[in-house]
Amino acid sequence: xxxxxxxxxxxxxxxxxxxxxxxxxxxxxxxxxxxxxxxxxxxxxxxxxxxxxxxxxxxxxxxxxxxxxxxxxxxxxxxxxxxxxxxxxxxxxxxxxxxxxxxxxxxxxxxxxxxxxxxxxxxxxxxxxxxxxxxxxxxxxxxxxxxxxxxxxxxxxxxxxxxxxxxxxxxxxxxxxxxxxxxxxxxxxxxxxxxxxxxxxxxxxxxxxxxxxxxxxxxxxxxxxxxxxxxxxxxxxxxxxxxxxxxxxxxxxxxxxxxxxxxxxxxxxxxxxxxxxxxxxxxxxxxxxxxxxxxxxxxxxxxxxxxxxxxxxxxxxxxxxxxxx
Numbered sequence: 001x002x003x004x005x006x007x008x009x010x011x012x013x014x015x016x017x018x019x020x021x022x023x024x025x026x027x028x029x030x031x032x033x034x035x036x037x038x039x040x041x042x043x044x045x046x047x048x049x050x051x052x053x054x055x056x057x058x059x060x061x062x063x064x065x066x067x068x069x070x071x072x073x074x075x076x077x078x079x080x081x082x083x084x085x086x087x088x089x090x091x092x093x094x095x096x097x098x099x100x101x102x103x104x105x106x107x108x109x110x111x112x113x114x115x116x117x118x119x120x121x122x123x124x125x126x127x128x129x130x131x132x133x134x135x136x137x138x139x140x141x142x143x144x145x146x147x148x149x150x151x152x153x154x155x156x157x158x159x160x161x162x163x164x165x166x167x168x169x170x171x172x173x174x175x176x177x178x179x180x181x182x183x184x185x186x187x188x189x190x191x192x193x194x195x196x197x198x199x200x201x202x203x204x205x206x207x208x209x210x211x212x213x214x215x216x217x218x219x220x221x222x223x224x225x226x227x228x229x230x231x232x233x234x235x236x237x238x239x240x241x242x243x244x245x246x247x248x249x250x251x252x253x254x255x256x257x258x259x260x261x262x263x264x265x266x267x268x269x270x271x272x273x274x275x276x277x278x279x280x281x282x283x284x285x286x287x288x289x290x291x292x293x294x295x296x297x298x299x300x301x302x303x304x305x306x307x308x309x310x311x312x313x314x315x316x317x318x319x320x321x322x323x324x325x
Contacts, residue, residue, distance in 0.1 A: 026256040028055040029078040044263050051256045060084040079251035085241045086304040089120040099249045105265035108282050122242030123264050125279040128168045130232040131219040136210040141235045146185035154191040155203045156213035162196045164241050170307035171239040171300050187321045220290040237300035
């Protein structure tokens with residue numbers, strides 16, 4: 001009888017939940033800055049204590065190289081991707097490397113900010129506009145930068161180097177009022193197109209180049225810290241990247257992946273985006289200090305599938321116009 005009772009107790013003990021044990025494990029690959037990534041993961045695990053998260057952080061280009069090697073070896077590790085741009089994820093969608101998930105949170109987002117089939121969802125808006133040194137006349141539009149009066153006074157990141165700049169190029173060249181003629185006018189105006197957003201901002205803040213094309217937070221945060229700059233959301237609208245989230249086709253922890261997508265799109269997840277100083281992708285959210293009202297920020301039309309299709313041709317044409325290697 002004693003042996004029977006001990007066996008029964010042992011069986012019952014094995015069926016009890018173990019305190020602190022994570023029933024699910026999630027692997028996330030992200031290009032978020034390290035501090036932001038840690039904040040995101042910590043908040044998700046606090047909201048989902050049954051999920052343990054392993055995360056890998058690097059730039060999108062390096063992460064994709066790592067992931068492609070894993071796919072080639074037949075062992076992709078991540079369940080979820082949270083990376084810089086929709087063009088990269090559109091390519092993965094077309095290659096059959098993602099799985100669709102229809103999140104209930106999508107109803108709070110502009111349809112332009114997520115894939116209609118549920119393959120990826122934008123989590124924030126990082127817009128590209130015009131930064132200028134406060135010692136010069138304020139511009140109002142993209143066209144202003146092509147004014148001959150600004151010859152040799154404009155700096156911008158190169159789409160051969162910056163993903164955001166490549167999306168900016170795709171968006172503006174598809175705009176009927178700008179197009180490739182606009183980029184030719186910039187080149188004729190001796191606009192400097194090299195490096196990334198950081199170098200462009202430094203050139204403007206130092207006064208080396210009075211005008212520049214940069215992502216919003218660099219200029220707005222720089223101004224708040226005392227740099228002699230201001231930022232313009234051009235009248236034609238702004239281009240943008242959105243740090244989308246997606247689930248891998250071969251995800252090993254699909255339920256946990258669904259929870260993660262829902263979380264980063266939820267009110268709580270989008271409040272984190274706001275606290276980090278970015279524009280939340282979700283409708284009805286506040287904007288960070290220094291930004292205008294959301295209604296005053298016009299987003300230009302952008303087609304991720306077309307941008308993907310034209311990427312190589314766009315880079316070549318840009319290099320031809322600007323004489324870049």
